[in-house]
Amino acid sequence: xxxxxxxxxxxxxxxxxxxxxxxxxxxxxxxxxxxxxxxxxxxxxxxxxxxxxxxxxxxxxxxxxxxxxxxxxxxxxxxxxxxxxxxxxxxxxxxxxxxxxxxxxxxxxxx
Amino acid sequence: xxxxxxxxxxxxxxxxxxxxxxxxxxxxxxxxxxxxxxxxxxxxxxxxxxxxxxxxxxxxxxxxxxxxxxxxxxxxxxxxxxxxxxxxxxxxxxxxxxxxxxxxxxxxxxxxxxxx
Numbered sequence: 001x002x003x004x005x006x007x008x009x010x011x012x013x014x015x016x017x018x019x020x021x022x023x024x025x026x027x028x029x030x031x032x033x034x035x036x037x038x039x040x041x042x043x044x045x046x047x048x049x050x051x052x053x054x055x056x057x058x059x060x061x062x063x064x065x066x067x068x069x070x071x072x073x074x075x076x077x078x079x080x081x082x083x084x085x086x087x088x089x090x091x092x093x094x095x096x097x098x099x100x101x102x103x104x105x106x107x108x109x110x111x
Numbered sequence: 112x113x114x115x116x117x118x119x120x121x122x123x124x125x126x127x128x129x130x131x132x133x134x135x136x137x138x139x140x141x142x143x144x145x146x147x148x149x150x151x152x153x154x155x156x157x158x159x160x161x162x163x164x165x166x167x168x169x170x171x172x173x174x175x176x177x178x179x180x181x182x183x184x185x186x187x188x189x190x191x192x193x194x195x196x197x198x199x200x201x202x203x204x205x206x207x208x209x210x211x212x213x214x215x216x217x218x219x220x221x222x223x224x225x226x227x
Contacts, residue, residue, distance in 0.1 A: 004153070031211045036218075043115075043202060044154070044218040051212040089153050097144065097167045099216060101153030 006102035021075040023090035031093040115219035131189045136205030146202040
């Protein structure tokens with residue numbers, strides 16, 4: 001059974017710092033990995049999708065990497081801003097249907 | 112707004128009542144998914160439709176839960192005889208289909224259910 005773990009569960013950093021969020025998964029037979037952002041009480045916003053054959057994807061200040069063989073992904077956020085405060089979720093795609101999610105990292109950027 | 116929409120956004124009901132939620136996917140997306148998210152946890156997969164066919168149901172989806180997607184358009188999720196443990200955010204997502212590796216799921220805002 002696939003298990004996805006995110007560390008740390010919560011992170012608080014000053015504005016302007018670069019930071020890394022971690023995601024690990026137990027079964028490397030995945031089609032892709034997605035990083036999402038979730039604001040309190042809201043739905044999920046897709047940030048980046050990395051195909052299983054790719055090593056990384058970039059969008060603006062965000063960079064996500066994937067090491068499928070070791071079951072790890074990182075989300076790097078450069079020059080953090082208070083608006084980046086949210087919960088960040090990673091999810092791996094198994095088959096045609098479901099995403100398996102981690103529990104998320106709650107990120108707070110302090111002005 | 113052409114994103115995934117869900118109605119209602121909030122539902123408060125008494126234990127034992129039936130509730131129904133609606134999801135309207137992004138136009139032309141042929142895959143539709145339902146997830147459930149409890150406080151402090153990541154979403155958990157409930158069920159999946161390819162067009163109008165329900166192709167997989169999680170063990171989380173007890174016989175009190177039923178989902179439909181008539182004509183492959185909108186979908187409904189019904190919970191019968193609600194229990195307090197059903198209190199959660201119910202999230203709907205849709206995707207275009209095609210190559211699984213590049214198929215991105217887009218999520219709606221969710222329906223928050225509170226069972227008293």
